[in-house]
Amino acid sequence: MGRSPCCEKAHTNKGAWTKEEDQRLIAYIKAHGEGCWRSLPKAAGLLRCGKSCRLRWINYLRPDLKRGNFTEEEDELIIKLHGLLGNKWSLIAGRLPGRTDNEIKNYWNTHIKRKLLSRGLDPQTHRPLNGGGPFAGPQQQEAPGGATAAKPASSGDEGRSSGASLDEDRFPDLNLDLSISLPCHSPKRSPPSEPLAAATAAAAAEAEATTSTSSYTQPICLCCHLGFPTSDTCGCQTNTPNSQSHVYRYIRPFEEGQQHLNYSS
Template structure:
């Protein structure tokens, strides 16, 4: 059928945004909120396509953006999350409040990739570039990589797209450190029919969906991010609410021997 262009290219500006354009976009979104990107440019008096406006807002103008250099903790978190999720920059960004997928993607390509390569680690597979193709028994059965990051820069415990709430009730926890342990293990696979409809195939809060249903066979890979405890992969209900699980069913031919 042929894809329709996202906008009338002949009548739109391209390239760098001017301050005036930024101000128009900010002013419009302040009044009307985000969304309806298709109609936003004309409504806001901008000669841009909606896509361009959305990108500009998300990557540059949003008030909750952090800006500035990445911290060592963010570095480590990005590497761990990339190991789990691959190039799913939006998912990774969802776990880094104030950072955008574009920013993380750029940072990965310009800094972290090089850093990993210099350490002899393949940035795609997260394995040593020389040899070491086979996993040890502990690696096969569960990889446990604890790292510690300040709570403020760590994963969210709510479903608000990964952004931390600044609830005053959490103030006493402000200085508490998060033990961001990532672990992987193999679990019996529950058939899709039995999955709760709300459970995302990528990430979900385990506390919201305790594993009480039966398993019917097969294997699935479970990864979790959480505070201290490591029971997420035991197949038992998880009492700790600050735990994230990433389920990825093994593809055909990926079974264990």
């Protein structure tokens, strides 16, 4: 017996979303919250697959999305996190407030890959393309490593934790203390002067946590970790301290409205 289709495909729209569809989806989620994606399209009066609704919401309609170009710091953070996590876009996105995994994946494929290649680095292994030494280039910050073995970065998390000590040796600016603890309660390990180190360390801990059975998490403000505690994207002031729905998710009040929506009409 095969898998049942995620939805009835015979009577669903595909392709670009229209403004009306977006409004229906927004209105429904605003009223009922994110819930059962399978039943949402019918309930919301949308001729769409539940998956499609989810994707549209997460990647485009969510009010907490940050639009616009990636900053240089975001670039470097993505590179470091990719070296640490591989193609775990969702984990990487969890470290970049307001960015989605899809957005980061696209950005990686269109910009950062090229950037690394121009630096003479293999985008997957973060090692020199010329097959030089075991260290990835003259600038340590540009070679976060984690791929000491020539394995596909997308091959999963195995070996990540064991590679951490190597990372630490190779990249002293990275704080890779992987002990399972609460990064937000370790301010001395993540001083504002080292936002990237803090974020990557927290990412390493989270990557570790994803492969372990650790279930206790607490909210952490990425903006503070990134060194932007006073920026308008800092959510730690607005989030309820007890909110644990998404530990690392950047949240902005829904009522702030939608911005930069594109429609194919």
